[in-house]
Amino acid sequence: MSETYRQFLRASQLPHVWCPGCGNGTIVKAFLQAVEDLKLEQDRVVVVSGIGCSGRTPFVLDFNTMHTTHGRAVAFATGVKLANQGLHVIVIMGDGDASAIGGNHFIHACRRNIDLTALIFNNGIYGLTGGQLAPTTPTGKRSTTSLAGNIEPPFDIVRLALGAGAGFVARTTSFDHKQMTSLIRRAIQYKGFSVVDIMTSCPTYFGRMNDVAEPYDMVHYLRDTTSPMQDCTCRKSEHSCETDHEHEHAEQLAEELGVELSPTGVFREEARTDYGTLYMRKLEAAVAARNGRGGAS
Amino acid sequence: MSTSTKRPQRLIQGNEACAHGALYAGCNFYAGYPITPSSEVMEILSTEMPARGRTFIQMEDEIASISAIIGGAWGGGKALTATSGPGFSLMQEGIGYAAITETPCVIVNCQRWGPSTGQPTKGAQGDVMQAIWGTHGDHPVIVLTASNVRDAFEMTVKAFNFAEEHRVPVILLLDEVLAHMRENIDWPEPGEIPVVDRARPASAKGFKPFENNTFLPFGAGARFHVTGLAHNADGFTVGDEAAARELRRMVGKVQSKVRELAMFDRLRLDDATLGIISYGITSRPAAAAVEILRSEGIRAGLLDLKTLWPFPDHLVREVADRVDRIVVPELNMGQMVREITRSVGGRCEVQPCTRIDGHLLTPAQIVEAAKATLAADGSPGQRPIGCGTCCSERTVHS
Numbered sequence: 237m238s239e240t241y242r243q244f245l246r247a248s249q250l251p252h253v254w255c256p257g258c259g260n261g262t263i264v265k266a267f268l269q270a271v272e273d274l275k276l277e278q279d280r281v282v283v284v285s286g287i288g289c290s291g292r293t294p295f296v297l298d299f300n301t302m303h304t305t306h307g308r309a310v311a312f313a314t315g316v317k318l319a320n321q322g323l324h325v326i327v328i329m330g331d332g333d334a335s336a337i338g339g340n341h342f343i344h345a346c347r348r349n350i351d352l353t354a355l356i357f358n359n360g361i362y363g364l365t366g367g368q369l370a371p372t373t374p375t376g377k378r379s380t381t382s383l384a385g386n387i388e389p390p391f392d393i394v395r396l397a398l399g400a401g402a403g404f405v406a407r408t409t410s411f412d413h414k415q416m417t418s419l420i421r422r423a424i425q426y427k428g429f430s431v432v433d434i435m436t437s438c439p440t441y442f443g444r445m446n447d448v449a450e451p452y453d454m455v456h457y458l459r460d461t462t463s464p465m466q467d468c469t470c471r472k473s474e475h476s477c478e479t480d481h482e483h484e485h486a487e488q489l490a491e492e493l494g495v496e497l498s499p500t501g502v503f504r505e506e507a508r509t510d511y512g513t514l515y516m517r518k519l520e521a522a523v524a525a526r527n528g529r530g531g532a533s
Numbered sequence: 534m535s536t537s538t539k540r541p542q543r544l545i546q547g548n549e550a551c552a553h554g555a556l557y558a559g560c561n562f563y564a565g566y567p568i569t570p571s572s573e574v575m576e577i578l579s580t581e582m583p584a585r586g587r588t589f590i591q592m593e594d595e596i597a598s599i600s601a602i603i604g605g606a607w608g609g610g611k612a613l614t615a616t617s618g619p620g621f622s623l624m625q626e627g628i629g630y631a632a633i634t635e636t637p638c639v640i641v642n643c644q645r646w647g648p649s650t651g652q653p654t655k656g657a658q659g660d661v662m663q664a665i666w667g668t669h670g671d672h673p674v675i676v677l678t679a680s681n682v683r684d685a686f687e688m689t690v691k692a693f694n695f696a697e698e699h700r701v702p703v704i705l706l707l708d709e710v711l712a713h714m715r716e717n718i719d720w721p722e723p724g725e726i727p728v729v730d731r732a733r734p735a736s737a738k739g740f741k742p743f744e745n746n747t748f749l750p751f752g753a754g755a756r757f758h759v760t761g762l763a764h765n766a767d768g769f770t771v772g773d774e775a776a777a778r779e780l781r782r783m784v785g786k787v788q789s790k791v792r793e794l795a796m797f798d799r800l801r802l803d804d805a806t807l808g809i810i811s812y813g814i815t816s817r818p819a820a821a822a823v824e825i826l827r828s829e830g831i832r833a834g835l836l837d838l839k840t841l842w843p844f845p846d847h848l849v850r851e852v853a854d855r856v857d858r859i860v861v862p863e864l865n866m867g868q869m870v871r872e873i874t875r876s877v878g879g880r881c882e883v884q885p886c887t888r889i890d891g892h893l894l895t896p897a898q899i900v901e902a903a904k905a906t907l908a909a910d911g912s913p914g915q916r917p918i919g920c921g922t923c924c925s926e927r928t929v930h931s
């Protein structure tokens with residue numbers, strides 16, 4: 237284990253609880269690399285998670301950590317950040333956490349634009365509870381509550397976040413460590429609400445239910461169902477493309493795997509004034525007005 | 534409560550008193566979602582908090598609100614939310630999290646007629662048991678109430694004090710009538726009501742977040758873990774006997790302080806043979822009923838409970854040892870009366886007196902319920918009457 241990661245890990249909480257081949261560990265590695273690259277002060281980093289396999293992440297991280305309730309992580313994080321804006325608050329959510337039970341909190345966080353970074357560990361299934369259908373499970377895919385194949389259309393977390401108004405929206409995969417690290421870094425740097433939809437592998441449930449049980453195959457599944465945007469001509473999402481040929485190839489691969497191709501990269505990065513800054517302005521004006529009037533009661 | 538004509542007075546509403554009580558207590562973090570009859574608390578704080586350099590945010594629902602105040606508390610804030618029945622139901626998840634993480638925070642519930650949407654603008658006292666037991670699992674919680682506007686101010690301050698001192702969520706039960714009622718109150722001077730702040734550990738080094746009632750927020754030099762899972766003093770997961778021990782400690786830290794936490798008023802109990810035990814808004818007609826009964830030669834007295842949980846058995850038994858009959862008026866189908874009956878343990882008769890049409894009990898109704906427990910000669914009778922809402926004359930809440 238390299239020193240970079242060791243300093244951010246709680247040795248007492250290792251080994252972690254994740255299955256062999258789970259993608260979550262590689263996300264943690266990228267996240268810790270980003271924290272190291274940005275030289276964030278360890279004492280000022282707060283990691284808030286919901287409930288799920290993803291929700292177990294904070295246990296092993298030597299920051300200020302908060303494992304909250306299912307779906308509410310971003311609401312808890314809102315409180316932490318507004319109470320102390322000097323903290324770097326990272327929110328880790330599962331896809332079910334963020335888009336099912338916590339969907340309301342998630343879209344409002346996108347709209348409200350508090351300076352938080354949301355990392356969504358998107359494995360397309362409910363991991364912790366044993367492989368049930370998630371709002372992100374692709375149509376046709378199996379889960380323990382859709383054995384004959386999912387008949388619902390899935391949420392695309394990127395489009396959801398874009399539609400709800402988030403200022404920074406990106407997608408990456410736990411297959412692509414380099415891209416993942418760089419996008420998490422950019423998301424943390426972004427002043428405002430940033431979302432990184434991280435498609436990750438759950439060989440234990442998504443894999444076993446959908447003929448990609450081997451961790452190696454699951455990683456290839458991630459590779460083949462996604463496509464970095466510079467190689468992609470798809471105009472379905474807000475991004476540009478370069479070579480028709482590669483895009484077609486990627487789409488074809490995804491189609492063979494029975495899912496829509498997911499482009500990866502940054503979909504939106506817009507400079508905006510975050511909620512905390514706006515609130516401080518309002519507060520200063522209110523304090524000045526009150527003092528001008530001759531004191532408070 | 535002392536009254537002096539020289540003191541500054543203000544004619545204010547119960548909800549205003551609650552909001553100003555929170556400001557007085559140093560509340561610096563509010564998150565909430567509007568709901569009748571609690572919204573004035575939020576509306577007032579939406580301007581008063583920023584004007585004092587403090588944080589206010591309107592969330593997307595009550596689950597988010599309670600979550601945000603818990604986060605706000607761990608970010609270092611003295612945190613409050615206010616709601617009513619439907620929102621209070623949604624907050625139960627977060628209240629459990631606050632309880633197991635020993636998070637100091639205050640939840641005001643302006644009770645309205647329920648269940649469900651019920652009658653949003655009608656008062657009730659139907660959430661007492663929910664306040665005590667609402668979230669799943671055994672858990673520590675303190676429940677307070679208030680019977681007049683000055684009380685609404687003072688109990689809000691007390692709610693913060695208890696939350697801070699014992700690191701526990703404190704629920705303050707108001708009701709629609711008190712929330713919207715206006716009274717002239719003595720305005721508390723700074724320092725008049727003591728304000729307690731959470732104790733800090735001597736040093737951040739080696740701080741264990743769940744060892745005792747000392748508290749450090751995130752970013753204060755100690756890195757630690759907070760979780761809703763059963764945990765040890767370090768915040769890391771435990772099971773079996775260790776989990777049982779932690780739960781006993783958490784519940785015990787409130788239960789063992791029952792005498793210290795018990796707030797109440799007593800009226801003419803010294804020579805009473807008939808006791809009325811009430812709480813919240815109902816203590817007003819109950820106090821009037823005491824005077825009417827006295828004027829008719831019946832020696833009545835009142836115990837007005839302001840702390841509903843941990844339940845002050847000692848206060849109730851003191852009354853029960855003295856009187857022949859206890860009447861329990863409340864605006865529900867009989868909630869506290871069960872707790873009081875348990876506490877009385879057969880020392881004397883207990884008579885419910887309830888009303889659930891969205892209006893207050895009148896003094897006359899309480900007098901009538903009290904008299905019905907007495908024989909024609911005024912001595913204790915043998916005839917319990919029905920509770921007035923659901924029970925027939927002979928079967929009282931069986």
Ligand SMILES: Cc1ncc(C[n+]2csc(CCOP(=O)(O)OP(=O)(O)O)c2C)c(N)n1
Nearest residue numbers: 287288289290306330331332333362363364
């Ligand atoms: C209120 C509530 N409902 C249900 C659950 C059970 N539960 C725990 S995790 C989970 C879903 C996990 O899936 P996801 O959020 O995608 O995270 P993952 O485990 O896949 O990382 C569910 C339904 C819960 N803990 N709380």
Ligand code: SF4
Nearest residue numbers: 254255258289363438
């Ligand atoms: S169940 Fe899936 S998501 Fe959960 S730890 Fe195992 S592989 Fe990872």
